Amino acid sequence: AQYNLAYLYDIGEFVAEDNHKAMDLYLKxxxxxxxxxxxxxALMYDEGDGFIEDDVEAIHWYAQAAExxxxxxxxxxxxxxxxxxxxxxxxELAVKWYAAAAEQGHSDAQLNLGIMYENGEGTDTDxxxxxxxxxxxxxxxxxxxxxxxxxxxxxxxxxxxxxxxAIAWYERAAESGDAMAQNNLGAMYxxxxxxxxxxxxxxxxYAKSANQGNSIAQNNLGAMYYTGxxxxxxxxxxxxxxxxxxxxxxxxxxxxxxxxxxGMRKSDLRKATKMATQWLKDxxxxxxxx
Numbered sequence: 001a002q003y004n005l006a007y008l009y010d011i012g013e014f015v016a017e018d019n020h021k022a023m024d025l026y027l028k029x030x031x032x033x034x035x036x037x038x039x040x041x042a043l044m045y046d047e048g049d050g051f052i053e054d055d056v057e058a059i060h061w062y063a064q065a066a067e068x069x070x071x072x073x074x075x076x077x078x079x080x081x082x083x084x085x086x087x088x089x090x091x092e093l094a095v096k097w098y099a100a101a102a103e104q105g106h107s108d109a110q111l112n113l114g115i116m117y118e119n120g121e122g123t124d125t126d127x128x129x130x131x132x133x134x135x136x137x138x139x140x141x142x143x144x145x146x147x148x149x150x151x152x153x154x155x156x157x158x159x160x161x162x163x164x165x166a167i168a169w170y171e172r173a174a175e176s177g178d179a180m181a182q183n184n185l186g187a188m189y190x191x192x193x194x195x196x197x198x199x200x201x202x203x204x205x206y207a208k209s210a211n212q213g214n215s216i217a218q219n220n221l222g223a224m225y226y227t228g229x230x231x232x233x234x235x236x237x238x239x240x241x242x243x244x245x246x247x248x249x250x251x252x253x254x255x256x257x258x259x260x261x262x263g264m265r266k267s268d269l270r271k272a273t274k275m276a277t278q279w280l281k282d283x284x285x286x287x288x289x290x
Contacts (some may be wrong), residue, residue: 002029003037010040019050030061038065039073046076055086066097074101075109082112091122102133110137111145118148118157127158138169143176150181154188163194174205182209183217190220190229199230210241213283218245219253226260235264236272243276 006025009018023044029037042061045054059080065073078097081090095116101109114133117126131152137145150169153162167188173181186205189198203224209217222241225234239260245253261269 002026002032003034003040006037006040010044019044023051030064033068035065035068035070035073038062038068039070042073042076055080059086066100069100069104071101071104071106071109074098074104075106078109078112091116093122095122102136105140107137107140107142107145110134110140111142111148114145114148127152131158138172141176143173143178143181146170146173146176147178147181147184150184154184163188165194167194174208177212179209179212179214179217182206182212183214183220186217186220190224199224201230203230210244213248213287215245215248215250215253218242218248219250219256222253222256222260226256235260236268236275239264239269239272240276240279243273244279247276247280 002025006022006029008015009022009025011017023041026037026041026044030041038061042058042065043049044051045061046058047053059077062073062077062080066077074097078094078101080086081097082094083089095113098109098113098116102113110133114130114137116122117130117133119125131149134145134148134152138149146169150166150173152158153169154166155161167185170181170185170188174185182205186202186209188194189205190202191197203221206217206221206224210221218241222238222245224230225241226238227233239257242253242257242260246257264272
């Protein structure tokens with residue numbers, strides 16, 4: 001009852017929101033061993049919700065809840081050990097708590113545990129174990145995990161190389177909007193790895209990724225326009241995408257931009273440059289944090 005009332009004060013449902021009353025009631029429940037209340041207190045300190053942010057207090061209460069099996073507390077505790085918030089960075093403890101949450105089905109914990117195994121952080125490098133956890137998260141719909149699974153099949157890491165499986169997983173991640181998966185899927189269709197060559201599909205996925213700001217895909221899309229593969233040849237469009245990718249730091253695109261410019265009229269160069277600068281402005285306006 002104390003936890004339920006605290007939660008109502010916390011979110012302002014049926015009563016006026018009051019973080020201090022919520023905290024008082026959460027504390028009463030937490031001190032009686034209520035793991036959900038312990039998690040709620042930790043979260044309030046972690047996020048500074050009505051209180052001064054206090055990572056040390058957050059760690060204390062996350063640990064209390066995590067020891068009782070609260071999977072959200074286990075995951076957040078793992079994150080804090082992983083990045084060193086409120087405690088010294090400790091990858092072994094991060095692995096311990098990611099594993100606890102992962103075993104309970106927490107998809108982000110499964111993904112992060114896979115990363116720890118792949119990179120050998122807090123544990124020995126183990127690509128098979130990494131793949132196991134990536135696949136667990138991928139099956140729950142994590143696009144980052146789907147991309148990781150695809151990449152491991154693509155490169156034969158922890159599993160035999162399997163381009164057909166790579167395409168299947170790239171496609172799932174690409175459909176969820178993962179820009180790198182979209183580019184890599186385009187590259188598979190472009191080169192005929194795991195499927196017959198399909199230039200139109202390659203262009204489709206390169207364009208999806210390019211419009212999210214992926215400079216590799218932008219360079220690839222420029223190349224398709226330059227050669228007229230899968231789309232009508234357009235040196236103007238090619239130069240536009242090479243220009244955009246080069247502005248975003250892609251060295252290959254810088255070389256391709258110079259190459260494309262050699263055969264273009266000055267009026268087409270001006271048009272392509274104007275299109276590229278407008279795209280960059282629109283992209284920057286839509287992505288202020290980039």
